[in-house]
Amino acid sequence: MEQSITIILADDHTVLRAGLRLLLDTQPDMQVIGEASDGLEVIRLAEKLTPNLIILDLTMAGLGGMEALPLLRKAAPAARILILTMHDDESYLRQTLRDGASGYVLKKAADSELLSAIRAVMRGEVYVHPAMTKALLSDIIPPTSDNNEHPWDLLSERERDVLIKVARGLTSAKIAEQLNLSQKTIETYRARGMEKLGLRSRAALVQFVLAHNLFSEA
Numbered sequence: 001m002e003q004s005i006t007i008i009l010a011d012d013h014t015v016l017r018a019g020l021r022l023l024l025d026t027q028p029d030m031q032v033i034g035e036a037s038d039g040l041e042v043i044r045l046a047e048k049l050t051p052n053l054i055i056l057d058l059t060m061a062g063l064g065g066m067e068a069l070p071l072l073r074k075a076a077p078a079a080r081i082l083i084l085t086m087h088d089d090e091s092y093l094r095q096t097l098r099d100g101a102s103g104y105v106l107k108k109a110a111d112s113e114l115l116s117a118i119r120a121v122m123r124g125e126v127y128v129h130p131a132m133t134k135a136l137l138s139d140i141i142p143p144t145s146d147n148n149e150h151p152w153d154l155l156s157e158r159e160r161d162v163l164i165k166v167a168r169g170l171t172s173a174k175i176a177e178q179l180n181l182s183q184k185t186i187e188t189y190r191a192r193g194m195e196k197l198g199l200r201s202r203a204a205l206v207q208f209v210l211a212h213n214l215f216s217e218a
Helices: 014-025 039-049 065-075 090-098 107-122 130-135 157-167 172-179 183-197 202-211
Strands: 005-010 030-036 053-056 080-085 103-106
Touching: 005 014, 005 039, 005 107, 014 030, 014 107, 030 039, 039 053, 039 065, 053 065, 053 107, 065 080, 065 090, 080 090, 080 107, 090 103, 090 202, 103 107, 130 202, 157 172, 157 183, 157 202, 172 183, 183 202
Parallel strands: 005 030, 005 053, 053 080, 080 103
Antiparallel strands: none
16 A cells, blocks of 8 residues: 655644645545644644645745745755645745745635645646646747747757756756766756756746646656
């Protein structure tokens, strides 16, 4: 039997946490092992319980999720972090992806999306609420050439493979190990591919891959 996904819930609304716990604990592959009502509490729990996943609200009394996120990455580096928020704000989305979140789900869609989002991020994917993905397109897609060539087609097969793995969160060392190449070679493929796409950060790369449904390529 597959091991359950262990989860910490961080939200300052007790009723919402109770509802989420009920939903998650009915799943055969999920188990809520802790609850927190503010950022400091979730950091303490994450260090103590080492969960697979942290579901994090952005606006909580005391230390909010936005401030707690980079601290959580240090406190529980192996845990995936899924943002669950009421804010359909592109700047929040960009910042949380930049700070290491693996997904961004809106509370208004939590019932229908949350379980899919959890399983996606635990597969190593990045999950973003579909409406917000569309809103980011103008930000992340470079202008196309006169012949309407898709920017992804400018990349070699190896560059595509490396960039998909980078978007999934793998380090250059891990990619080098998987592809039996040197870390320096991987970093060259990464830099060259990013330059061809006109992208300057992993967050922008993740958004590009999501916008073009490219995670299935590797």
